[in-house]
Amino acid sequence: MSQELVRAVTAAVRHAGTRLLNRYSTAARQPGLPELLADLHANDLTVVDVLEPALAEALPEARWLNDEHGSGPLPDGAWWLIDPVGGNLNAVHGMTDWNIGVSLVRDGRPVLAVLYFPLLDEMFTATAGGGSFLNGVPIRVSDKQALDGALTGTGQAQPGTTATLADRTGAAYAAMAKAALYVRISVPVSHQLAQVAAGRMDLHWQFDNVRAHAAGVLLVLEAGGTVTDLDGQPWDITSDSYLAAAPGLHAAALDILTT
Structure with missing residues (x-):
């Protein structure tokens, strides 16, 4: 996995996060379901409008799938799987647990992951065989035994x-x-x-x-x-x-x- 591709994806995700922060408010309150659904949709579009063209340019042969709730097998080849706003329901209620997620899946196996927490400016990245990182620093799971x-x-x-x-x-x-x-x-x-x-x-x-x-x-x-x-x-x-x-x-x- 080229570092150039990793840099391109993280830059796109960070840009999308900045745009979403402009919409986000801890004071957000919707009077009913129609307004709630409209805000969810608007948040998703804010992210997709940035990511879709940026990822297509970064890796033209990869197909795109806005795949928040999809399941099951994928055809062979490279796929961008996007969860535009993970925790979108939290975001539109002014809570803090939400993120932007992108993975590149090749022949059914993830080879690149980018997960961004805009409120904390925490950028998680991983490549197959290359380790996991938080803001460029390697991370490891815990060593607990019980x-x-x-x-x-x-x-x-x-x-x-x-x-x-x-x-x-x-x-x-x-x-x-x-x-x-x-x-x-x-x-x-x-x-x-x-x-x-x-x-x-x-x-x-x-x-x-x-x-x-x-x-x-x-x-x-x-x-x-x-x-x-x-x-x-x-x-x-x-x-x-x-x-x-x-x-x-x-x-x-x-x-x-x-x-």
Whole structure:
């Protein structure tokens, strides 16, 4: 992966973040659902208007997919997967957990990840085989070996949920809460994956994998984390679920989540 491409993508994402900050306000309040949906859409367009032409110029052969909730396999070749505003619902309510995410997937495997937290000016990057970085400084997952000191988390990847998935998530929370120091349930998922990569959190699991998680997953993998599906097989973009964890905690967490 060329550093020129990494620089081009991070510059585009930073530009999009600056534009989004101009729209963002901690005092944002919508009177109803129509206004809320309009703000969500406007935020997405603010980012897409910057990223789509910039990424097309950076790598013309890669196809574009605005893929916030998409799942399943991709055709071979290079794809830009974009989550314009991860945590957009937080952003339009004046909360702080939101980001801009881009991943480049080649033949079904993520090879480049850029995740930007504009409010903190934190730029997470990773390349396949090249490590994970925060503002240019290498990051590593935590070295914890026991769940009793672990900060863990999960979230809801897609709007709405089935009763079965809600019950499964609740049962998993109860089980993990009995073993771990703390369980955080929040969105965006990409925020939590970045924190796992940086060693600020220790593990994150999902029962609903979507392709836009590829950026966060690559960050964890390149930071030395272990990412598998809940059968213990290596993560794939088509996996139904996954666990991303510090290596010393993965086996114990997987046992909890599968029993």
